[in-house]
Amino acid sequence: MELIDLTLIWLVIIGLGVFMYVLMDGFDLGVGILFPFAPSDQARNAMMNSVAPVWDGNETWLVLSGAGLLAAFPLVYVVFLPALYIGVFLLLTGLIFRGVAFEFRFKARTSRYLWDRAFNIGSTIAAFAQGAVVGAYIQGFRVENFQYVGGAFDWLTPFTVMTGLGVVAGYALLGAAWVIMKTEGEVQAWAWRTLPWLLAAVMIVFVVVSVWTPLAQPRVLERWLDNAYVLWVFPTATVLVAGYVWRAIRLRHEGTPFVAAMILFALFYLGLLISMWPYAVPPEHTFWDAASAPESQLFLLIGFLFVIPIVLGYTAWTYWVFRGKVSDKVGYGH
Amino acid sequence: MELDPVLLSRIQFAFVVSFHAIFPVFTIGLASYIAFLEARFYRTGHPVYEELSHFWIRVFAVVFGMGVVSGIVMSFQFGTNWSVFSFAAANFLGPVLSYEVVTAFFLEAVFLGVLLFGRHKVPAGTHLFAAIMVALGTFISSFWIISANSWMHTPAGVELQDGIFRITSWGEAIFNPSFWPRFFHMALASFLTAGFVVVGVSAWYLRQGRVRESASRALAMTIVLLAVIAPAQLVVGDLHGLNTFEHQPEKVAAMEGLWETTEGAPLLLFALPSQSQERNFLEIGIPKLASLVLTHQLDGEVRGLKEWAPEDRPPVAPVFWSFRIMVAIGLLMITVAITGLVLRLRGRLTESPRFLRLCTWMIPTPFVAVLAGWFTTEVGRQPWVVHGMMRVDEAITPSLTGPMALFSLVGFILVYSLVFIAGAYYLVRVIRSGPEAYRPQREEEGRPKRPLSAVDTPLDEAPMGASS
Numbered sequence: 001m002e003l004i005d006l007t008l009i010w011l012v013i014i015g016l017g018v019f020m021y022v023l024m025d026g027f028d029l030g031v032g033i034l035f036p037f038a039p040s041d042q043a044r045n046a047m048m049n050s051v052a053p054v055w056d057g058n059e060t061w062l063v064l065s066g067a068g069l070l071a072a073f074p075l076v077y078v079v080f081l082p083a084l085y086i087g088v089f090l091l092l093t094g095l096i097f098r099g100v101a102f103e104f105r106f107k108a109r110t111s112r113y114l115w116d117r118a119f120n121i122g123s124t125i126a127a128f129a130q131g132a133v134v135g136a137y138i139q140g141f142r143v144e145n146f147q148y149v150g151g152a153f154d155w156l157t158p159f160t161v162m163t164g165l166g167v168v169a170g171y172a173l174l175g176a177a178w179v180i181m182k183t184e185g186e187v188q189a190w191a192w193r194t195l196p197w198l199l200a201a202v203m204i205v206f207v208v209v210s211v212w213t214p215l216a217q218p219r220v221l222e223r224w225l226d227n228a229y230v231l232w233v234f235p236t237a238t239v240l241v242a243g244y245v246w247r248a249i250r251l252r253h254e255g256t257p258f259v260a261a262m263i264l265f266a267l268f269y270l271g272l273l274i275s276m277w278p279y280a281v282p283p284e285h286t287f288w289d290a291a292s293a294p295e296s297q298l299f300l301l302i303g304f305l306f307v308i309p310i311v312l313g314y315t316a317w318t319y320w321v322f323r324g325k326v327s328d329k330v331g332y333g334h
Numbered sequence: 335m336e337l338d339p340v341l342l343s344r345i346q347f348a349f350v351v352s353f354h355a356i357f358p359v360f361t362i363g364l365a366s367y368i369a370f371l372e373a374r375f376y377r378t379g380h381p382v383y384e385e386l387s388h389f390w391i392r393v394f395a396v397v398f399g400m401g402v403v404s405g406i407v408m409s410f411q412f413g414t415n416w417s418v419f420s421f422a423a424a425n426f427l428g429p430v431l432s433y434e435v436v437t438a439f440f441l442e443a444v445f446l447g448v449l450l451f452g453r454h455k456v457p458a459g460t461h462l463f464a465a466i467m468v469a470l471g472t473f474i475s476s477f478w479i480i481s482a483n484s485w486m487h488t489p490a491g492v493e494l495q496d497g498i499f500r501i502t503s504w505g506e507a508i509f510n511p512s513f514w515p516r517f518f519h520m521a522l523a524s525f526l527t528a529g530f531v532v533v534g535v536s537a538w539y540l541r542q543g544r545v546r547e548s549a550s551r552a553l554a555m556t557i558v559l560l561a562v563i564a565p566a567q568l569v570v571g572d573l574h575g576l577n578t579f580e581h582q583p584e585k586v587a588a589m590e591g592l593w594e595t596t597e598g599a600p601l602l603l604f605a606l607p608s609q610s611q612e613r614n615f616l617e618i619g620i621p622k623l624a625s626l627v628l629t630h631q632l633d634g635e636v637r638g639l640k641e642w643a644p645e646d647r648p649p650v651a652p653v654f655w656s657f658r659i660m661v662a663i664g665l666l667m668i669t670v671a672i673t674g675l676v677l678r679l680r681g682r683l684t685e686s687p688r689f690l691r692l693c694t695w696m697i698p699t700p701f702v703a704v705l706a707g708w709f710t711t712e713v714g715r716q717p718w719v720v721h722g723m724m725r726v727d728e729a730i731t732p733s734l735t736g737p738m739a740l741f742s743l744v745g746f747i748l749v750y751s752l753v754f755i756a757g758a759y760y761l762v763r764v765i766r767s768g769p770e771a772y773r774p775q776r777e778e779e780g781r782p783k784r785p786l787s788a789v790d791t792p793l794d795e796a797p798m799g800a801s802s
Contacts, residue, residue, distance in 0.1 A: 056402065056443060057440075057443050057444070059406070060435065060439050060440060060443055062406070063405075063406060063409050063435055063439065064432070064435045064436065064439075066409045066410055066413075067409055067428065067431040067432040067434070067435050068428075068432050068435075069428075070412070070413070070420060070424050070427060070428035070431065070432075071424065071427075071428025071429045071431070071432045072428065074420065074421050074424030074425075074428060075421065077413045077420060077421075077424070077428075078413055078417035078418075078420050078421040078424075078731075079417075080413070081410060081413030081414045081417065082413065082414060082417045082731040082732075082733050082734060083733070085414050085731075085733075085734065085738055085742070086738065086741070086742075088410055088414055089414075089741070089742045089745055089746075092406060092407050092410060093745060093746075093749050095403075095406060096403050096404075096406070096407075096749055096753060097749070099399075099402070099403045100403060100753055100756065100757075104756060104760070146421060147417060147418065147421070147731075147732045147733070148417070148731075148732070148733045149732060149733055150733060151733070152733075152735065152738050292424050292425050292428060293425045293498075293500055293501065295425070295500075295501050296424070296425040296426070296428060296429050296501060299429050299501070299504055300428070300429040300432055300433070303429075303433055303436070303437075304432075304436065307436045307437060308436065311436060311440045314440060314444040317444075
């Protein structure tokens, strides 16, 4: 009937938007998760300085993902948010405390330890809540007449706790790899020591979730068995990339762990989408069921095609301006 | 007691949006003021403009940061608490809010960084350009959000099919009937807010005998601007009221406290409206004035609340009173601004301690007026979420229970109170430190570009220049 499938285009756009958010806020949340384990106050200053210029630009992608979902896949927006009401509240308060801590930490003297704690706890809660969202997506939702009808804590299960911890570990991995790239000396040495443990933790969660998901969700098992001839690529690639990180750790290649960690996230993300395909709100509603009206998708698409390249240009430019190593001295406090 | 999720969600939305609104309403006006100062500095090279701009950019940074943090909640609250409304209105609200993010939020974020830390890193022209872009970003942002809001008051360009709004005309939906008066009313309110804060702070410095040159110049410039804008707001507000009279007459009836349809309706100065008894107590009013204002005829007909079924009427007392608070503050602003203009023309603006003190006392009033204005229009929209098309109690998330709503409401109040106390405490420190603490230094090594980080006053140490 239609020449182009707008819903598919929007799926790609929103998918990329969410992934941009995961990668970009992932490493700065990870820095927050690792904060209390840093070897010294100077190390914490350096870590904070390394993400300070870019973190709120990163979080704008979360706002864009939220608004974009409402525009292109309203069913996802109106089922996920009510179903995860308590989790979303925790996510938002985590992000608020973390954002405020960013700003006030360097102004504070006597109360600095409080802002440090707020930064760490806020980051960890936000990461955990995002992981729980992924778990809840895999579990599916009770939906009647396009509205969520389940209970307040349906989302909180051992499985979602596991995916929540998985994202905490994954973001910490990204954060440590970022710190390696952006710092030197004591703090970098510490990050090198921490990285193998985080990689191990991420791989353990990967194995557990990969075994648990098909056992708990027959529809995922069925999909895997039907498509086994392609899907073997994902676990294989994951193991290869993990091995690549291991090698980079031994050879002390500074940029490699971060790039490899991003590839790991891309693999997990694609694997998740393929396993759940074509469901936006499992177990019943596909992305096409969840889509908004074509005239709305088209109206926004036209603007996005012009504006998004400019936004990406800005973002790349900001990272270029703040390229290179940071220290604990430059920047915020005096 | 049964906890009502609809009522709790309404309170939560009102609390979160009120808390959020006081920051952008200030920053929209302040961004334009900073752009103006930067332009003057670029043209004249006079150091006073640089000093003023430097100082107000610091204030801007704190307020903008608070606005960003409180704003993240807003974009998710539609889904968590009002999922039926969100699903129904997604075809309109989704694109409009998404356009706000991509056309305004990114523009503000990027150029604010340049404005805050780039003075010595980019050419002067680029720095001025950044100031103008930040100001432009705040206006683009308010354009989209006012469009979304006014569409809820005067929906247009849509038809309701199976409980879903489908767009029939983007132009009619975005530029819906109440868009322009609401947009200009809000824009002028932002200028008034920033203007009265600048005037009040400058007057405070003058009374203390600090930074005389920049403070008296800021006071003199801004008071002239206010003497134009405050009366202009009366005219725009009147146009907005006439627009409401045409499209939401029951809101105007509540604003006027008018129960019976009347020819030659009085303008009530005081009354205690009773929703249940459908009448007012202790009325004091000026005969025929409401009819004159609304219909431009002494005996013009104004429809009373009884024309609508009781369940279709907005709560009268809150609308009636918040409207009066807003108008009273507006008239007070006009008086203060005109007085200031007269003093200035006589060359005595900075010499009257009483007037300077009055200016400082005015600082909170624009914020109160803005909130009162929003209460008037939003409570006056009740019981509708989309006027005439969808009711608030149909819009609520079906799975939301009273205890869940209470949990998040209490949580947000606690979190916001903490953030607000820390932010306000800090803002007072910045203002007490004064422009002399932010005199442009040649090389500030400014790597980070976070809003609040531009401010160098320690949070918990005594500020310089002033005794606490």
